[in-house]
Amino acid sequence: xxxxxxxxxxxxxxxxxxxxxxxxxxxxxxxxxxxxxxxxxxxxxxxxxxxxxxxxxxxxxxxxxxxxxxxxxxxxxxxxxxxxxxxxxxxxxxxxxxxxxxxxxxxxxxxxxxxxxxxxxxxxxxxxxxxxxxxxxxxxxxxxxxxxxxxxxxxxxxxxxxxxxxxxxxxxxxxxxxxxxxxxxxxxxxxxxxxxxx
Numbered sequence: 727x728x729x730x731x732x733x734x735x736x737x738x739x740x741x742x743x744x745x746x747x748x749x750x751x752x753x754x755x756x757x758x759x760x761x762x763x764x765x766x767x768x769x770x771x772x773x774x775x776x777x778x779x780x781x782x783x784x785x786x787x788x789x790x791x792x793x794x795x796x797x798x799x800x801x802x803x804x805x806x807x808x809x810x811x812x813x814x815x816x817x818x819x820x821x822x823x824x825x826x827x828x829x830x831x832x833x834x835x836x837x838x839x840x841x842x843x844x845x846x847x848x849x850x851x852x853x854x855x856x857x858x859x860x861x862x863x864x865x866x867x868x869x870x871x872x873x874x875x876x877x878x879x880x881x882x883x884x885x886x887x888x889x890x891x892x893x894x895x896x897x898x899x900x901x902x903x904x905x906x907x908x909x910x911x912x913x914x915x916x917x918x919x920x921x922x923x924x
Contacts, residue, residue: 729758729772733781734803735889743804744776750789767793772800782807782853806889812841812849812866816875817897822847826898827870833863840869860888874901 731740747755750769757775773787781804790800814826824845830838841849854862864884871877875898886892913922 728797728799730799730801731777732801732803734805740778740781740804742778743774743802745802746773746775747771748773772802774802777804780807780809780852781805807852808854808886808888809850809852809891810854810864810866810884810886811891811893812843813893813895814843814847814849814868814872815895815897817899823872823875823898825872826868826875829865829867829869831865831867833865835865838864854886862886866894868896871898875899876901 729745731743732738733740743759745758747758748771749755750771755770768791770790770792771787772790774784777783784802784804788800788802790798792798810830812828814823815821816823822843822845824843824847826843826847828841828843828849830841830851832838839851841851843849854864862885864886865881866884867881868878878896878898882894882896884892884894910923911920914920
């Protein structure tokens with residue numbers, strides 16, 4: 727038996743996937759990440775158990791008939807997922823900011839979720855596209871800045887396409903300290919008629 731694994735729409739092979747092979751009666755033969763050989767004649771059920779990050783698991787079991795002297799091939803296709811990577815950075819140092827909260831909504835303003843940046847300033851959302859769509863627009867809005875930063879309430883629209891990772895970098899301005907200088911006269915000024923201490 728040969729298990730062929732390809733990226734959907736490209737015909738390119740995809741390594742690192744794990745499959746389970748079982749007889750039609752449910753008896754598990756084993757788990758494989760490479761081609762298997764030497765099976766008895768019969769009907770086998772092949773199920774994908776895992777695939778690399780960034781691809782959709784094809785969990786539909788497939789039957790394959792194995793006959794002596796013949797190579798039985800079963801093919802699985804994995805769809806590359808659409809994802810978003812938001813990075814929140816300090817406008818001065820360009821370092822990531824932890825704990826910034828964002829709302830993500832669809833084009834009709836339906837809430838998809840509320841997310842917070844990790845310790846490196848990232849939010850990563852995978853498997854964004856559903857229902858067979860090839861493209862959608864999403865709105866991203868910061869709703870809570872990290873302590874010591876000014877909130878950026880700009881609503882940004884992102885176009886998400888199947889098989890791509892859409893990136894967004896948003897800067898936050900740190901809240902800076904202020905200095906007030908007060909200038910006072912040390913003596914009376916007869917020309918301007920200002921008194922000492924004014």
